Amino acid sequence: MQIFRVVSELVTTKRNFWLSAKPLRVVEDCFGNLEVALDPIGAKSGDFVVTIGLSAARVAAGNPKITTDLTIGGIIDHWDEDSWR
Amino acid sequence: MKICQVEGTLVATARISGLQNRRLLVVKERGSSGKQVAVDPVGCKPGDWVIAVGSSAARDAAGSKDYPSDLTIVGIIDYWDETARASESARTSA
Numbered sequence: 001m002q003i004f005r006v007v008s009e010l011v012t013t014k015r016n017f018w019l020s021a022k023p024l025r026v027v028e029d030c031f032g033n034l035e036v037a038l039d040p041i042g043a044k045s046g047d048f049v050v051t052i053g054l055s056a057a058r059v060a061a062g063n064p065k066i067t068t069d070l071t072i073g074g075i076i077d078h079w080d081e082d083s084w085r
Numbered sequence: 086m087k088i089c090q091v092e093g094t095l096v097a098t099a100r101i102s103g104l105q106n107r108r109l110l111v112v113k114e115r116g117s118s119g120k121q122v123a124v125d126p127v128g129c130k131p132g133d134w135v136i137a138v139g140s141s142a143a144r145d146a147a148g149s150k151d152y153p154s155d156l157t158i159v160g161i162i163d164y165w166d167e168t169a170r171a172s173e174s175a176r177t178s179a
């Protein structure tokens with residue numbers, strides 16, 4: 001699992017059926033690389049989150065048929081830039 | 086499996102229900118700068134050198150096939166001297 005920061009939300013009206021109606025977020029890692037993650041809990045911009053990758057991302061999304069390779073698993077209570085980079 | 090050093094615990098109160106109340110630890114993989122988060126069913130202290138499994142084995146190692154983990158700690162290494170190993174590898178590459 002990795003630590004990301006939520007940058008913004010991402011709206012895609014036309015999407016794969018198996019992505020269903022779950023919200024998506026643009027997230028960045030400690031080097032500034034952007035990724036898109038599925039968000040089942042409702043993280044806000046600026047929140048530090050733990051993300052789950054690989055096949056566990058599909059389990060974390062609540063249904064193994066959902067087509068995701070990155071899912072937000074939790075919002076971190078206390079975290080700052082210094083311990084991140 | 087990866088060799089990692091435990092940095093500390095990670096508190097995430099708002100989490101998906103599948104993660105349950107398992108302990109999450111911030112770990113640093115040997116030889117890399119980035120930090121990762123691992124599920125800890127073993128009970129490690131900060132500073133411990135541990136072995137962690139990834140991919141779908143991480144789900145099984147966390148206790149069940151339905152547990153959403155991509156990195157799970159499976160053991161604490163009894164003896165690991167990082168400074169000795171670093172100098173040894175520097176000598177062989179020279």
